[in-house]
Amino acid sequence: CGLPRTIAGFGALAFPLSRVFAHAPAPYLSGVVVVGALCALCVLPVPYITHRGRGLQWYLKVILAVFVASFPVTFLFARDWFFDVLLLWAVGYATTGWFGVRPDERRRFYDEYRRWSVEAAVQ
Numbered sequence: 001c002g003l004p005r006t007i008a009g010f011g012a013l014a015f016p017l018s019r020v021f022a023h024a025p026a027p028y029l030s031g032v033v034v035v036g037a038l039c040a041l042c043v044l045p046v047p048y049i050t051h052r053g054r055g056l057q058w059y060l061k062v063i064l065a066v067f068v069a070s071f072p073v074t075f076l077f078a079r080d081w082f083f084d085v086l087l088l089w090a091v092g093y094a095t096t097g098w099f100g101v102r103p104d105e106r107r108r109f110y111d112e113y114r115r116w117s118v119e120a121a122v123q
Contacts, residue, residue: 001045001047001109002043002044002045002048003038003041003046003094003097004048007038007090007093007094007097008039008041008042008090008094010086010089010090011034011035011038011090011091011094012034013086014083014087014090015031015034015035015087016031018083018086018087019084020084020087037094038094041094045109045110046098047098047109048093048097048101049097049101056100057100060100067089070085071086
């Protein structure tokens with residue numbers, strides 16, 4: 001459960017290499033906040049949608065296509081902004097990646113999470 005490690009890694013990689021970091025008033029403090037938030041999202045019980053399981057909704061497929069296309073386009077035409085685009089996508093997924101999870105799937109996720117946490121507490 002929680003934010004996929006790949007997304008946390010992309011965010012942790014992209015932030016210090018982005019222009020946002022270079023122009024931040026307190027870059028190291030903001031880095032601690034960003035990495036701390038990504039780490040917290042990795043362990044919180046948030047049901048992010050992944051490539052496993054059921055198929056994606058049509059609008060998620062469109063977003064995924066734009067995501068994939070944005071990297072070569074940025075690399076070819078706006079190379080200075082490449083890591084900013086990567087950071088934008090990582091933060092976007094971290095904050096909205098669970099929107100594609102249907103209410104019944106969320107309910108099942110939290111039921112299973114509660115069952116697992118009780119089982120883990122007993123051991």
